[in-house]
Amino acid sequence: DARVTQTPRHKVTEMGQEVTMRCQPILGHNTVFWYRQTMMQGLELLAYFRNRAPLDDSGMPKDRFSAEMPDATLATLKIQPSEPRDSAVYFCASGPDGGYNEQFFGPGTRLTVL
Amino acid sequence: RKEVEQDPGPFNVPEGATVAFNCTYSNSASQSFFWYRQDCRKEPKLLMSVYSSGNEDGRFTAQLNRASQYISLLIRDSKLSDSATYLCVVNQLLYSSASKIIFGSGTRLSIRP
Numbered sequence: 001d002a003r004v005t006q007t008p009r010h011k012v013t014e015m016g017q018e019v020t021m022r023c024q025p026i027l028g029h030n031t032v033f034w035y036r037q038t039m040m041q042g043l044e045l046l047a048y049f050r051n052r053a054p055l056d057d058s059g060m061p062k063d064r065f066s067a068e069m070p071d072a073t074l075a076t077l078k079i080q081p082s083e084p085r086d087s088a089v090y091f092c093a094s095g096p097d098g099g100y101n102e103q104f105f106g107p108g109t110r111l112t113v114l
Numbered sequence: 115r116k117e118v119e120q121d122p123g124p125f126n127v128p129e130g131a132t133v134a135f136n137c138t139y140s141n142s143a144s145q146s147f148f149w150y151r152q153d154c155r156k157e158p159k160l161l162m163s164v165y166s167s168g169n170e171d172g173r174f175t176a177q178l179n180r181a182s183q184y185i186s187l188l189i190r191d192s193k194l195s196d197s198a199t200y201l202c203v204v205n206q207l208l209y210s211s212a213s214k215i216i217f218g219s220g221t222r223l224s225i226r227p
Binding site: 033043044045048056091100101102105106108 | 157159160201207214216
């Protein structure tokens, strides 16, 4: 049963600290997405990659956020420095055909920045 | 105005009832449409794609109205297990290699015994 995995599942950190979230997409999927979900804003697309190349990161605050795919089995989202307003659930999703159809979501990383 | 809008609800209906909700989108260039379901503190999961001709999957029917720019989801004979948040998703093909993917903020549905 292929699934998207994310680590860590929960993270509590203090303002100013660096946070790195990791995602392993489903093997064979060529598109990876990063989303942030809060009660106020709902689900927001931060960035996405196709064949490891960034296609759109317009939803991501560039000054503190960065997203990379070092290889086809790993995507990372980094926040440096973190701020309390970054507290949210961060979801990674992957898709098999360019993101045009179904996306399979990971369980999310629940981030709390104190 | 948001690009994709949903009534946040909550819709509170008795078991066995039929319930429907809509999702409107602002960009007429939108290409593909989906309904996702999200349970509390869980990840979203695809419920069904929405095709131009409308489509049905068991108790669920999805429809697309391009002229009025909305999609709808109808749930018949609702079950307690249908209680969840329903998210609509709109994809806009920007150019040959990229899509703009927008999730609605979700409609909460609560089925009571």
